[in-house]
Amino acid sequence: MKRLFRLMMVAAASRRAHFLSSLRASLAGSLAQAAAYGVLIGLIHELARPDIDSTAAWTWFAAFAALYAVEALCRLKELSFQYEDWARVMSDLRLGLGEKLRAMPLRELEKRSAGDLSALVGGNVSYASMAASHIAFLFVQAAVVPLVLILVVLAVDWRIGLVLVAILPATLPFVRGIQRRAGTGLRASNEADGAAAARIVEYVQGLPVLRAAGQVGASSRRLDDALKHQTQVMSESQRSLTLPSIVATTSMQLAIVVAVAVGASLVFDGRLSVPLLAALVVAAVKLAEPLANATAMIAVFELSEASLERIEEVMKSEPLGVDDPDARLDRYDVAFDDVVFRYRPDDAEPVLDGISFTLPARSLTALVGPSGSGKTTISKLVTRYADPDSGSVRIGDHDLRQVAPTEIYRHVAVVFQDVYLFDDTIRANIAMARPGATDEEVEAAARAANVHEFVSRLPHGYDTRVGEIGGALSGGERQRVSIARAILKDAPIVLLDEPTAALDSGSEVAVQQAIDALVARKTVLVIAHRLSTVIGADQILVIEEGRVTERGTHDELLDSRGRYADMWAAQTGARQWRVAGAAAEAPARG
Missing domain, CATH: 1.20.1560.10 (ABC transporter type 1, transmembrane domain)
Incomplete structure (x- = not known):
């Protein structure tokens, strides 16, 4: 008792x-x-x-x-x-x-x-x-x-x-x-x-x-x-x-x-x-x-x-400690300094193994590499998903251990690979990034993300409910709503986890244009498997087994004839693949 x-x-x-x-x-x-x-x-x-x-x-x-x-x-x-x-x-x-x-x-x-x-x-x-x-x-x-x-x-x-x-x-x-x-x-x-x-x-x-x-x-x-x-x-x-x-x-x-x-x-x-x-x-x-x-x-x-x-x-669970609750972010370059990170303390191999790089302010950096290499983990650590086992992650002059999570979230917008929309209207799902936004501001963000076009065809427009997890929309439509949400937030740092993965070619062009418009004003980190979407990046980091194995622009990496060049050749060659239809084989079987 x-x-x-x-x-x-x-x-x-x-x-x-x-x-x-x-x-x-x-x-x-x-x-x-x-x-x-x-x-x-x-x-x-x-x-x-x-x-x-x-x-x-x-x-x-x-x-x-x-x-x-x-x-x-x-x-x-x-x-x-x-x-x-x-x-x-x-x-x-x-x-x-x-x-x-x-x-x-x-x-x-x-x-x-x-x-x-x-x-x-x-x-x-x-x-x-x-x-x-x-x-x-x-x-x-x-x-x-x-x-x-x-x-x-x-x-x-x-x-x-x-x-x-x-x-x-x-x-x-x-x-x-x-x-x-x-x-x-x-x-x-x-x-x-x-x-x-x-x-x-x-x-x-x-x-x-x-x-x-x-x-x-x-x-x-x-x-x-x-x-x-x-x-x-x-x-x-x-x-x-x-x-x-x-x-x-x-x-x-x-x-x-x-x-x-x-x-x-x-x-x-x-x-x-x-x-x-x-x-x-x-x-x-x-x-x-x-x-x-x-x-x-x-x-x-x-x-x-x-x-x-x-x-x-x-x-009894404790939040991550904050060394300086009054710290305020005023610079928006991001730096990883010899970061080692494990998801579980008893893991033999770290997910990130002594990784170091810098994302200059107001630039576009792309992370590429095989699945499981640590790309998504890098983007999570920028939002202080967890603290590294050793090394540091910094935004401007501040180690993220010094900064309150609310201050970090205020300056970082994220578009996840797996989009989550709430069972509410399209307007509400976009506006949640900035609750005080006007309808005009919501619509401007929607236009930039190529959302307005499909919304205008819906019976209730922006007041259309998206259903649980956005089930009433297609995958590409959900992704575009998520990108509109990030655009409306207008945070100085933007993380994009394979933002064009679920888009058709027409939508991809429009969204890519919206992303390009952000580069001049924001620090953008893009995780990409489709290399054609990051050709114009200011720098591309090739991540393998938790380490940066190559870095440079698209042209520089092609000239170096390393891992990135092999990935590029494999993807451009794959575009020539064709699947033989059953109808084409029918005469031969006859």
């Missing part, structure tokens, strides 16, 4: 003070409730006497009513938190997680799947807030009421009290067993839930590909395996709880039966009155009730704890 309480304090966030005051009210209410049963026993004992003392009886009754009034007031305080603050706790948790995810280094964020994050922000937050708003109060009642009632029963009749003291603790090992098994099972279930959620997101987003491959429905092995594993984990968890739950509940019932038997024998011997026995039995039943509820709720306790642990893991 100590560990769970600490996690609950994390969940309560800005509502901690109210949460603690409500817990104190719950404790007071539970004490008042248990004390009221003790007073009730005194009242029944007085009423069962042959010569009733009415003053004493009314005193007992007044105490009984006062204690219940105290409990009612405490429960109102408790309920006000449960029903008024629950939504606020959930909101605070989600906002806090959102803030942490926003500040989390991209390298760490990419380790988490979309489905897993969805389960975290959705289900885990709900269970965690339930812990702070309901579970804590149930636990207080389950711990306080039985303890006080045992003391009351011992005070009234030590023999019946000893029965309860002897039998009820025997259930604790089984309760502990339920807790251990529930904890293990629910953590495994949480992992299985996250994996299943990730596969569901993957399935929905990849339906066109899955349909083309005949892997939908029962044929979708990845989703099917994840759901089967989820079912298996949940079933095993539930089966492991069955026996200890039955034993714990039976022990509590046995304690009441034995207590009644002892009380009956005392009545037969004339050492206990029937009304007093009835009152003690009621107290024993009331004693067992919260314990039974606690046993049934252990799985919920553990589920809440598992959810709280997952939330705490994210809440």
